[in-house]
């Protein structure tokens with residue numbers, strides 16, 4: 001596996017952000033929250049202290065270097081294994097990148113620090129900010145997000161509105177729903193009223209379809225998400241990937257995601273799973289079908305099986 005890179009990963013094909021280069025600037029599970037749906041497990045460093053957790057200049061230098069190797073990247077996306085706005089030099093990093101790259105920058109954040117003027121200033125350099133919202137009441141936020149003590153449902157909502165008032169880029173609000181916790185009709189109505197005030201350019205409905213930190217929580221069924229989507233209006237789309245009920249379009253998207261990776265360089269099954277996020281069994285099935293259709297082939301090298309495209313210069317599907 002390639003570890004020449006310390007702060008970047010991918011590019012990762014993603015339905016929301018196209019072909020996105022991930023930028024991870026916070027140590028593993030350093031976060032203001034300890035969400036019960038977190039796929040990374042329990043938060044080990046729960047904090048609201050901003051600091052230069054990783055050297056800002058090293059991150060900028062690495063991104064500059066990595067960008068010379070990839071011709072097609074749709075977004076540089078700050079996300080990863082902790083809350084990116086905890087990095088005290090996030091603004092410097094984004095504005096430095098802007099000096100040598102015109103690729104749009106997106107920041108995926110839990111939105112908990114948006115009451116802080118310096119965080120809002122840092123994020124003002126990004127083209128897209130995608131905060132997550134789970135609850136409009138203290139008990140729901142406490143149960144789902146388990147934030148550091150000074151963060152409450154009120155401060156989160158206030159921060160989102162303060163940010164909206166000063167930010168000229170796009171806000172893509174992710175709404176994360178969990179069955180029987182924040183999907184009641186009454187709570188959805190309250191959420192809808194708050195979202196109206198935040199006025200995001202897009203609303204992305206999500207639920208817990210991957211293994212969460214708390215194994216007892218359940219996904220909101222797709223049928224119910226559709227009802228909520230209608231209620232939230234035309235800017236709302238469902239981004240949750242329901243593995244067992246994949247539509248022909250979902251299947252085509254995943255096939256395309258995998259093909260996009262393979263067309264760049266020979267990769268192992270593990271690489272494909274890591275980069276695309278497709279489940280290993282599903283990825284294997286898609287690879288088998290691509291082989292039968294003569295679109296890819298494989299070879300063994302040092303005990304590993306590498307998949308490569310029959311025509312690596314073809315236009316990505």
Ligand code: SF4
Nearest residue numbers: 031033034035038110
């Ligand atoms: S905010 Fe994100 S990284 Fe932090 S605990 Fe929640 S899901 Fe995990």
